[in-house]
Amino acid sequence: MSTANRGIPGPPRFGIAVHALxxxxxxxxxxxxxxxxxxxxxxxxxxxxxxxxLVQAGLVEVKEGRDGGYWLRKQSEDITLADVYMAVRNDCGGMEQLEDEGTDCGAAVQQLNRALESIMNEAERNTIEYLRQFTMDDVMRKIDFTAQPTS
Structure with missing residues (x-):
C-alpha cells in the first residue's frame, strides 16, 4: 500500500484516486x-x-502516446467522492475474494462470512450515500497545492 493512502478508510485505491483527481x-x-x-x-x-x-467510470479521459496523458472528463464540482469510491471499490478484495480463492472453511466460518458480508454491504451503502455530499471541489478547498511533498 502506498504511504499516501495510509489511514484512509475504504478501498485501498480510494485515497490515491482522490489525490490524482x-x-x-x-x-x-x-x-x-x-x-x-x-x-x-x-x-x-x-x-x-x-x-x-477512473477512465472506465467516465471521470477521467486518457490519450495514449508520447504527447498523451490524463485529464478530467467532468468538472471537479460534478465529481462526488461517492463517484470515486464506486469507481475503485471493486479493486479492494473482500469476502468474495475468500470464495474465489477456494478457501475451504467450516460451516460456522461460512456463516460468519455471510453475516459479515451483509453488515459490510450495509456499511458500504451508508458510506456511498454519505460520500455523495462531497465533491472534489470540497476536497480541493482543503489542499495547499503550494506545499512540497515529503519523502
Whole structure:
C-alpha cells in the first residue's frame, strides 16, 4: 500500500484516486501518469491501474502516446467522492475474494462470512450515500497545492 493512502478508510485505491483527481483538477490540463504519481507519492504503474478505473467510470479521459496523458472528463464540482469510491471499490478484495480463492472453511466460518458480508454491504451503502455530499471541489478547498511533498 502506498504511504499516501495510509489511514484512509475504504478501498485501498480510494485515497490515491482522490489525490490524482485533485491534481488533475488543479492542473486544469493534461498530466502524465508519472507527473501525477510524483504528486501523490505513488508508483506510476500502480497509479495507472487506479486511473484505468477512473477512465472506465467516465471521470477521467486518457490519450495514449508520447504527447498523451490524463485529464478530467467532468468538472471537479460534478465529481462526488461517492463517484470515486464506486469507481475503485471493486479493486479492494473482500469476502468474495475468500470464495474465489477456494478457501475451504467450516460451516460456522461460512456463516460468519455471510453475516459479515451483509453488515459490510450495509456499511458500504451508508458510506456511498454519505460520500455523495462531497465533491472534489470540497476536497480541493482543503489542499495547499503550494506545499512540497515529503519523502
Amino acid at each position: 485533485a491534481w488533475l483538477a488543479q492542473s486544469g490540463g493534461v498530466l502524465s501518469s508519472a507527473a501525477i504519481a510524483g504528486q501523490v507519492n505513488s508508483h506510476a504503474t500502480f497509479l495507472r491501474r487506479v486511473l484505468v478505473n
